[in-house]
Amino acid sequence: MNFWFSENHTPNVKISIRVDRQLYSGKSEFQRIDVFDSPEFGRFLTLDGYMMLTEKDEFIYHEMITHVPMAVHPLVKKVLVIGAGDGGVIRELTRYPEIEHIDMVEIDPLVVEVCRKYLPKTACRLDDPRLSIHYEDGLKYVRFKENEYDLIIVDSTDPFGPGEGLFTREFYGNCYKALKEDGIMVNQHESPFYAEDAEACKRAHKRIVESFPISRVYQAHIPTYPSGHWLFGFASKKYHPLKNLDETRWNLRGLDCRYYTTTLHKGAFYLPAYVEEMLEDVEGKY
Amino acid sequence: MNFWFSENHTPNVKISIRVDRQLYSGKSEFQRIDVFDSPEFGRFLTLDGYMMLTEKDEFIYHEMITHVPMAVHPLVKKVLVIGAGDGGVIRELTRYPEIEHIDMVEIDPLVVEVCRKYLPKTACRLDDPRLSIHYEDGLKYVRFKENEYDLIIVDSTDPFGPGEGLFTREFYGNCYKALKEDGIMVNQHESPFYAEDAEACKRAHKRIVESFPISRVYQAHIPTYPSGHWLFGFASKKYHPLKNLDETRWNLRGLDCRYYTTTLHKGAFYLPAYVEEMLEDVEGKY
Numbered sequence: 001m002n003f004w005f006s007e008n009h010t011p012n013v014k015i016s017i018r019v020d021r022q023l024y025s026g027k028s029e030f031q032r033i034d035v036f037d038s039p040e041f042g043r044f045l046t047l048d049g050y051m052m053l054t055e056k057d058e059f060i061y062h063e064m065i066t067h068v069p070m071a072v073h074p075l076v077k078k079v080l081v082i083g084a085g086d087g088g089v090i091r092e093l094t095r096y097p098e099i100e101h102i103d104m105v106e107i108d109p110l111v112v113e114v115c116r117k118y119l120p121k122t123a124c125r126l127d128d129p130r131l132s133i134h135y136e137d138g139l140k141y142v143r144f145k146e147n148e149y150d151l152i153i154v155d156s157t158d159p160f161g162p163g164e165g166l167f168t169r170e171f172y173g174n175c176y177k178a179l180k181e182d183g184i185m186v187n188q189h190e191s192p193f194y195a196e197d198a199e200a201c202k203r204a205h206k207r208i209v210e211s212f213p214i215s216r217v218y219q220a221h222i223p224t225y226p227s228g229h230w231l232f233g234f235a236s237k238k239y240h241p242l243k244n245l246d247e248t249r250w251n252l253r254g255l256d257c258r259y260y261t262t263t264l265h266k267g268a269f270y271l272p273a274y275v276e277e278m279l280e281d282v283e284g285k286y
Numbered sequence: 287m288n289f290w291f292s293e294n295h296t297p298n299v300k301i302s303i304r305v306d307r308q309l310y311s312g313k314s315e316f317q318r319i320d321v322f323d324s325p326e327f328g329r330f331l332t333l334d335g336y337m338m339l340t341e342k343d344e345f346i347y348h349e350m351i352t353h354v355p356m357a358v359h360p361l362v363k364k365v366l367v368i369g370a371g372d373g374g375v376i377r378e379l380t381r382y383p384e385i386e387h388i389d390m391v392e393i394d395p396l397v398v399e400v401c402r403k404y405l406p407k408t409a410c411r412l413d414d415p416r417l418s419i420h421y422e423d424g425l426k427y428v429r430f431k432e433n434e435y436d437l438i439i440v441d442s443t444d445p446f447g448p449g450e451g452l453f454t455r456e457f458y459g460n461c462y463k464a465l466k467e468d469g470i471m472v473n474q475h476e477s478p479f480y481a482e483d484a485e486a487c488k489r490a491h492k493r494i495v496e497s498f499p500i501s502r503v504y505q506a507h508i509p510t511y512p513s514g515h516w517l518f519g520f521a522s523k524k525y526h527p528l529k530n531l532d533e534t535r536w537n538l539r540g541l542d543c544r545y546y547t548t549t550l551h552k553g554a555f556y557l558p559a560y561v562e563e564m565l566e567d568v569e570g571k572y
Contacts, residue, residue, distance in 0.1 A: 011304070012326035018298040040298035040480075057479075060558070193343075193509050194326075221507060221515035221558070223479050228514020229507035259558040267553030272346070272507070272545040 005036055005044075007051050009226035010194045015051075017041060017224075023118050028110035030162045035118040041224065043119055045086060047111070048161055054224050055121055058088055061188075062122070063260040064220045064268070065232055066092035069151055069184045071250040071262055072239050076150040077101070080178065082138035082166060084155035085111035087123035093153075094125040095255055102131045103149075105138045107162055139165035145178035152179060154187035159200045167204050172211040172235070182238040189217060192275045193227035201231060206282045208235045216241050217279055218268040220259070231275075242269055291322055291330075293337050295512035296480045301337075303327060303510075309404050314396035316448045321404040327510065329405055331372060333397070334447055339372055340510050341407055347474075348374035348408070349546040350506045350554070351518055355437055355470045356382060357536040357548055358525050362436040363387070366464065368424035368452060370441035371397035373409035379439075380411040381541055388417045389435075391424045393448055425451035431464035438465060440473035445486045453490050458497040458521070468524040475503060478561045479513035487517060492568045494521045502527050503565055504554040506545070517561075528555055 006016040017038050024035040034046045042055030053061065066089055070076060077100045081089050085106040093102055106112055112133065115123040126133070134141060138154075152175050157163035165171055166187075175185045189204055191197040209215045212235035222230040234241045247262040271279075292302040303324050310321040320332045328341030339347065352375055356362060363386045367375050371392040379388055392398055398419065401409040412419070420427060424440075438461050443449035451457055452473075461471045475490055477483040495501045498521035508516040520527045533548040557565075 006302075010326055012324065013304065014302045016292075016300045016302065038298065040296055193507075219507070221479075221505070221513070223513040223515060227507070227509040229509060258560045261556075261559050261562070263556045264558055267556030270547075270549045270553030272550055273547050274544045276547070 005038075005046070007046075007049065010196065013194075015224070017044070024114055026110060026114065028108050030108045033110060033114050035114060044224070045115065045119060047157055050158060051224050052157070053086055053088065053119075053122065055119070057223050058086075058122060060220050060222050060259045061230070062088035062092050063257050064218070065089060065153055065155060065186055065188065067250075067255070067257065067260040068218060068232070068234065068241065068265055068268070069153070069186045070096060071246065071265060072241055072244050073150060073182070073184050074246070078149050079103070080105070080142070080145070080149045080152045082142070082152070082154045082156065083107075083163070084153070086115045086119055087112075087126045089153055089155050090128065090131060091122060091125040094128045094130065100130060102128075103134060104131060105134045105136055105141045107135070107137050109135045137165070139168070139171050142171065142174040142178050145174070147177075147180055149179050150183055152183070152185040154185065156188060159190070159204070167200070167207070169207045169210065172207050176211050176237070179237060183236070184239060185212070185233075185235045187233045187235070189231040189233040191225065191227045191229055192231060192278060193229050197226055198278060202278060202282045204233065205279055208233050209283055212236060214238075214240055216269060217271065217275070219271060219275070220268060242266060291324075291332070293332075293335065296482065299480075301510070303330070310400055312396060312400065314394050316394045319396060319400050321400060330510075331401065331405060333443055336444060337510050338443070339374065339405075339408065341405070343509050344372075344374055344408060346506050346508050346545045347516070348378050349543050350504070351375060351439055351441060351472055351474065352378035353536075353541070353543065353546040354504060354518070354520065354527065354551055354554070355439070355472045357532065357551060358522075358527055358530050359436060359468070359470050360532070364435050365389070366391070366428070366431070366435045366438045368428070368438070368440045368442065369393075369449070370439070372401045372405055373398075373412045375439055375441050376414065376417060377408060377411045380414045380416065386416060388414075389420060390417060391420045391422050391427045393421070393423050395421045423451070425454070425457050428457065428460045428464050431460070433463075433466055435465050436469055438469070438471040440471065442474060445476070445490070453486070453493070455493045455496065458493050462497050462523070465523060469522070470525060471498070471519075471521045473519045473521070475517040475519040477511065477513045477515055478517060478564060479515050483512055484564060488564060488568045490519065491565055494519050495569055498522060500524075500526055502555060503557065503561070505557060505561070506554060528552060
């Protein structure tokens, strides 16, 4: 059957994925939620028609947003995760025995329910006893937190729709406050390639640079995201993502990853010239 | 107008690019050649319906296939370029004054003619006096060369159709012979992500490992190629791509690049775990 899901990456370029079956379609208070099964990518989740994750390449995103800060911070005990209803970040975090507590703040309970049912490969650790799930707006949740977390992971959707508030100066400022004195915040940072994504990326970077003393950007190859070239933000009060990377300590853990290695960690911060320029441009402006 | 070019990256995933106009369509003895104008990517060239380059992202491919070996080899005087009818590799090579002679071996004169006319941004240095263009089969041309080149760049199409012979053991062996005792060969190496491309990639790597004492693979983000995650092979008789990288020397040249930097050079060799495994698997097999 000729049955395709398409997503416009810009008005002038789109990706299309052949679908076997639509497994779920529903609408929450916040967004439309769909799950499809596909021959190339296995199951995949879309929110308001935008690709969130596929079973085939989600490991790249989830490993890179989690293990990069975990290989830098010497002792993470308490983590705040914003968004992440699919459970992928939680799956990676729960591999670390020293983590004592994780607060996950997801605005949409239906996302979690749907992922538990249809995406067990990512949602498999949502019953970990160290995890508390809060169905709230992350922007509001973090306002009342102070000096509490070692690590905040912002696994947001794009900077429009329900995820919009998670790209504001107020939000980053509150994350700073919610972190302990040596805390790290990591966020998904859009793509540098297409003009509109690059603008979102610059805007986010500017606001993070204004909020944190250390703010660096790193990259990964994520084939199902626009352009395949995706960025993450590493914002920190004390630790530098390369100078404080402890390769030996992380490698002694023996965690088996499919994308992340401590060598790749370093390379992920070595950005193309045009991306460096884009970021420096923003850094110089404030 | 709703006018789109689509390319299947696998039978189950495709990219579509909105087209303004088709500027050229023709058929040579070897392949079908088309040039389109598009709002997102500017002009782009396809051969037999496969994307070869777009004006928007060709800088990534051409900088990465050229400057990586040029920043490692201490003195490149004579270069052999196989394929490269669009002129992008020649444009980058002619920025180096120490290069005395370039032999470019392109099987299809019509590709060069069409690129000169419709893609002046890449074909702009095809009249450089140091360049000799040979309209021949690269596989045959290199058979009769011995101890002649400092650098060979294999800018081939995919490992089927006219480019097929450029992925054979015989070809790599002849390249080895054609190189001087400290020569380097760089080739486009397909993508590690989709199964069929990954197989091509492993096959090529195996054959190069068998032919050269040093064989490493590096990566770049090329949005219009399948998965956006593209690999290059660095095969060498003497120089190691990282240990012999001379950052200071290259940076003193003051060449202005949009993707390549000597820092990114290092990161490009730090591959994801699954790609490392795929390559090691092949290396162990012979």
